[in-house]
Amino acid sequence: MSDIMQVLGNIGSKVDEKMLDLLAVGASKDFQEVVFHQVKAGGKRIRPALTITFCEAAGGKLDDALSTAAAIELIHNYSLILDDIIDDANVRRNLPTTWKKYGLNFGILASTHYREAIEEGVLQSPKPLDVSRIVADTIRELVEGERLDVLFEQLPSDEEYTERHRYQNVNLKDYETMIGYKTAALIRAACEAGVICAGGTPKLQKAAREFGWKAGIAFQMADDVLDLFAEEEKLGKKLGKDIYEHKLGNVVLLHSLAQLSDNDRNFILTILRSHKPTETDVQKVISLLKQTNASNLVQEKAKQLVEDAKKALKDFPNKDATKILETLVDFLYQRSF
Amino acid sequence: MSDIMQVLGNIGSKVDEKMLDLLAVGASKDFQEVVFHQVKAGGKRIRPALTITFCEAAGGKLDDALSTAAAIELIHNYSLILDDIIDDANVRRNLPTTWKKYGLNFGILASTHYREAIEEGVLQSPKPLDVSRIVADTIRELVEGERLDVLFEQLPSDEEYTERHRYQNVNLKDYETMIGYKTAALIRAACEAGVICAGGTPKLQKAAREFGWKAGIAFQMADDVLDLFAEEEKLGKKLGKDIYEHKLGNVVLLHSLAQLSDNDRNFILTILRSHKPTETDVQKVISLLKQTNASNLVQEKAKQLVEDAKKALKDFPNKDATKILETLVDFLYQRSF
Numbered sequence: 001m002s003d004i005m006q007v008l009g010n011i012g013s014k015v016d017e018k019m020l021d022l023l024a025v026g027a028s029k030d031f032q033e034v035v036f037h038q039v040k041a042g043g044k045r046i047r048p049a050l051t052i053t054f055c056e057a058a059g060g061k062l063d064d065a066l067s068t069a070a071a072i073e074l075i076h077n078y079s080l081i082l083d084d085i086i087d088d089a090n091v092r093r094n095l096p097t098t099w100k101k102y103g104l105n106f107g108i109l110a111s112t113h114y115r116e117a118i119e120e121g122v123l124q125s126p127k128p129l130d131v132s133r134i135v136a137d138t139i140r141e142l143v144e145g146e147r148l149d150v151l152f153e154q155l156p157s158d159e160e161y162t163e164r165h166r167y168q169n170v171n172l173k174d175y176e177t178m179i180g181y182k183t184a185a186l187i188r189a190a191c192e193a194g195v196i197c198a199g200g201t202p203k204l205q206k207a208a209r210e211f212g213w214k215a216g217i218a219f220q221m222a223d224d225v226l227d228l229f230a231e232e233e234k235l236g237k238k239l240g241k242d243i244y245e246h247k248l249g250n251v252v253l254l255h256s257l258a259q260l261s262d263n264d265r266n267f268i269l270t271i272l273r274s275h276k277p278t279e280t281d282v283q284k285v286i287s288l289l290k291q292t293n294a295s296n297l298v299q300e301k302a303k304q305l306v307e308d309a310k311k312a313l314k315d316f317p318n319k320d321a322t323k324i325l326e327t328l329v330d331f332l333y334q335r336s337f
Numbered sequence: 338m339s340d341i342m343q344v345l346g347n348i349g350s351k352v353d354e355k356m357l358d359l360l361a362v363g364a365s366k367d368f369q370e371v372v373f374h375q376v377k378a379g380g381k382r383i384r385p386a387l388t389i390t391f392c393e394a395a396g397g398k399l400d401d402a403l404s405t406a407a408a409i410e411l412i413h414n415y416s417l418i419l420d421d422i423i424d425d426a427n428v429r430r431n432l433p434t435t436w437k438k439y440g441l442n443f444g445i446l447a448s449t450h451y452r453e454a455i456e457e458g459v460l461q462s463p464k465p466l467d468v469s470r471i472v473a474d475t476i477r478e479l480v481e482g483e484r485l486d487v488l489f490e491q492l493p494s495d496e497e498y499t500e501r502h503r504y505q506n507v508n509l510k511d512y513e514t515m516i517g518y519k520t521a522a523l524i525r526a527a528c529e530a531g532v533i534c535a536g537g538t539p540k541l542q543k544a545a546r547e548f549g550w551k552a553g554i555a556f557q558m559a560d561d562v563l564d565l566f567a568e569e570e571k572l573g574k575k576l577g578k579d580i581y582e583h584k585l586g587n588v589v590l591l592h593s594l595a596q597l598s599d600n601d602r603n604f605i606l607t608i609l610r611s612h613k614p615t616e617t618d619v620q621k622v623i624s625l626l627k628q629t630n631a632s633n634l635v636q637e638k639a640k641q642l643v644e645d646a647k648k649a650l651k652d653f654p655n656k657d658a659t660k661i662l663e664t665l666v667d668f669l670y671q672r673s674f
């Protein structure tokens with residue numbers, strides 16, 4: 001695990017520098033303060049590590065993929081700035097969120113600028129048109145995933161559209177559609193873009209997509225467990241955030257609801273539908289969830305996906321790189337368990 | 338003038354169809370309702386008319402420029418959706434704004450989707466990399482223009498960043514910087530992109546940029562007059578919107594303030610700084626502005642810019658098209674006077 005931290009550290013510092021370069025293009029000094037905030041808050045930089053390592057796995061070099069990797073990580077950060085506005089979130093990584101620190105207007109303008117920093121990275125990539133196509137498709141999928149995530153929320157709204165399209169029930173298929181768009185699509189794009197930067201064959205591109213999709217689904221499942229059962233200090237945000245945010249789209253919650261008594265299920269749904277759940281309420285929900293085997297079930301499923309993902313790596317020529325990819329996907333899924 | 342309405346009508350119907358096609362890509366049926374709203378509210382489609390007519394002026398055909406023209410008009414509509422959120426605006430073109438109708442979250446998601454519909458148009462253009470470069474630069478300029486526009490507002494804010502960077506005074510140079518980014522940059526891009534789609538020479542590209550820039554500044558000046566002195570029904574929005582929105586960045590206001598007595602100036606600034614100006618207050622401000630020659634001054638300046646813009650057309654080979662461009666720029670600036 002220390003090796004993988006070193007890989008992430010090395011790639012991360014290069015990608016961070018590149019991201020700041022891309023964000024600085026066309027940003028006045030006064031605005032740079034605003035747009036740098038989200039990226040400077042840090043992050044594990046797993047997605048750009050996937051892009052760069054897939055580029056290497058397919059026979060390319062780090063530099064072939066650097067601007068694309070930075071663009072991919074900027075997409076992630078773009079989505080975080082927007083998520084934080086939509087979820088009314090004040091804190092991320094123990095720091096105020098961009099919109100909270102600079103106000104809603106500048107939060108929105110910062111996110112708009114992010115999209116053009118992404119484009120800058122795309123234009124610097126060795127295959128700008130192919131990467132542009134993937135980026136556009138992926139951001140659209142993120143939007144649809146976020147839309148579903150909002151509609152899976154259970155707090156009654158006074159917005160007519162939201163009420164009209166609200167999911168009263170969320171099944172596992174709905175859930176997978178949502179996280180496919182919201183999480184797996186970008187991880188898949190990160191992997192595929194790396195192969196494209198290396199000039200890899202369509203067959204390798206397809207394998208990278210398969211790896212990324214499965215790893216992405218496993219990652220989101222791990223994240224759902226983490227949201228409810230992690231140690232708060234490690235998480236850098238409030239435990240049970242999904243519950244505070246009225247979200248039914250958490251796979252542990254969905255499995256638990258199927259197992260619990262009517263009474264317990266109704267209690268949980270009442271909390272999800274209440275305007276301001278107290279900490280006691282949320283703790284009570286979490287302890288009910290702990291009584292089920294949902295967390296184990298999710299872990300098993302995620303583990304299986306991770307093993308399946310690894311099988312997609314067999315045809316890549318650079319075996320040192322595929323070994324790192326195996327460790328990366330283990331890291332993705334183990335960080336929460 | 339009826340000819341120009343016919344040109345705009347013909348181009349508009351083709352561009353509208355194309356914009357809806359681009360917006361439909363990757364949008365679920367439920368989401369299409371949200372993203373179509375802004376475009377279906379209509380508009381004069383002046384920017385795409387410039388793109389298509391510049392393409393023709395440089396020797397190209399309408400179809401060479403159609404997807405690019407649609408992308409340009411989508412940029413405009415993207416900025417309107419965001420402006421309406423930032424300005425807390427409820428009504429545009431006599432309809433509820435996107436965020437007002439669908440809520441803030443879906444307003445933000447719709448705008449994010451717009452950017453990818455723009456990319457779709459870019460990727461369909463005959464010169465996707467050149468157009469992509471212009472689009473990215475222009476959107477960044479729109480963001481900076483919007484940032485300055487917000488900082489020119491005079492309502493005290495509880496946002497630390499806003500207070501720290503607020504303009505206490507706005508001079509004409511600040512104003513031109515702001516409208517250059519916020520308005521002229523996109524009109525310039527519309528013109529230049531048309532020449533690029535036709536495969537026009539760098540010299541023609543430069544001429545198109547010059548035309549677009551001057552026409553854009555004149556257009557914004559006309560818009561500032563319109564905001565304060567138009568007939569309300571024709572405007573489709575509230576008269577004196579800039580004053581209700583505490584905006585010092587209106588050229589008529591700036592010229593007037595320089596001419597009025599200390600008393601009148603202080604009265605106007607007090608209204609701009611008051612939380613909710615009444616209709617009587619705004620009417621009083623407008624009648625003070627009418628006592629100055631600011632409107633005439635602005636008209637003269639805009640007229641001169643329009644004449645200068647026309648001179649940039651001399652080297653274009655298709656004279657039928659340049660004639661339309663001359664009429665278009667007259668239309669731009671005359672619609673308010």
